Amino acid sequence: DQQVKQNSPSLSVQEGRISILNCDYTNSMFDYFLWYKKYPAEGPTFLISISSIKDKNEDGRFTVFLNKSAKHLSLHIVPSQPGDSAVYFCAASAIEGAQKLVFGQGTRLTINP
Amino acid sequence: DAGITQSPRHKVTETGTPVTLRCHQTENHRYMYWYRQDPGHGLRLIHYSYGVKDTDKGEVSDGYSVSRSKTEDFLLTLESATSSQTSVYFCAISLNPADTQYFGPGTRLTVL
Numbered sequence: 529d530q531q532v533k534q535n536s537p538s539l540s541v542q543e544g545r546i547s548i549l550n551c552d553y554t555n556s557m558f559d560y561f562l563w564y565k566k567y568p569a570e571g572p573t574f575l576i577s578i579s580s581i582k583d584k585n586e587d588g589r590f591t592v593f594l595n596k597s598a599k600h601l602s603l604h605i606v607p608s609q610p611g612d613s614a615v616y617f618c619a620a621s622a623i624e625g626a627q628k629l630v631f632g633q634g635t636r637l638t639i640n641p
Numbered sequence: 642d643a644g645i646t647q648s649p650r651h652k653v654t655e656t657g658t659p660v661t662l663r664c665h666q667t668e669n670h671r672y673m674y675w676y677r678q679d680p681g682h683g684l685r686l687i688h689y690s691y692g693v694k695d696t697d698k699g700e701v702s703d704g705y706s707v708s709r710s711k712t713e714d715f716l717l718t719l720e721s722a723t724s725s726q727t728s729v730y731f732c733a734i735s736l737n738p739a740d741t742q743y744f745g746p747g748t749r750l751t752v753l
Binding site: 532562564569570572573577619621625626627628629630631633634 | 645685733735738742743744746747
């Protein structure tokens with residue numbers, strides 16, 4: 529039972545345009561959400577997070593949106609750059625058991641020049 | 642970058658042999674984690690530790706054991722490796738349970 533789902537295995541975007549990565553979750557107890565970025569042969573690196581008390585968090589070119597009623601979050605990257613090509617994982621945790629992150633399957637983002 | 646190293650970085654072993662993976666941190670973080678990454682599953686938590694000698698199970702703990710005798714080291718042991726344990730294993734650390742987890746570079750394990 530996949531509690532966090534990233535339904536798009538891959539996404540291709542032109543350099544300079546907006547990249548939108550999506551994530552859905554089923555567990556209503558999740559209250560903290562994160563995005564990680566992963567390059568080949570490296571560990572995931574933290575990108576941005578959002579708490580359930582917010583609906584938007586922005587950090588430079590990266591913005592995460594949270595729609596609690598739809599149990600949906602998205603990561604917007606604008607403008608997209610070639611170095612953004614990587615696999616992106618969303619993850620979620622609940623207040624009880626906050627150390628137990630649940631990850632989605634990942635979306636491979638390719639930025640084309 | 643958080644000071645996390647994993648050893649070995651690559652290992653090939655045979656079914657039935659014991660395997661130990663090591664995670665070492667220099668950040669003095671209380672929490673340490675072991676995950677495995679498989680296609681179609683993302684990362685799944687195997688075990689985690691919340692202090693020296695304090696460990697608990699994660700989502701996919703069957704066939705794995707862990708030990709933490711020092712703050713800086715967290716060991717993952719496969720007592721008798723199986724082909725289904727072929728995977729990439731990541732260690733992570735965090736200061737507190739709700740803090741961001743920082744990941745090591747990973748160990749690619751192949752069980753033949």
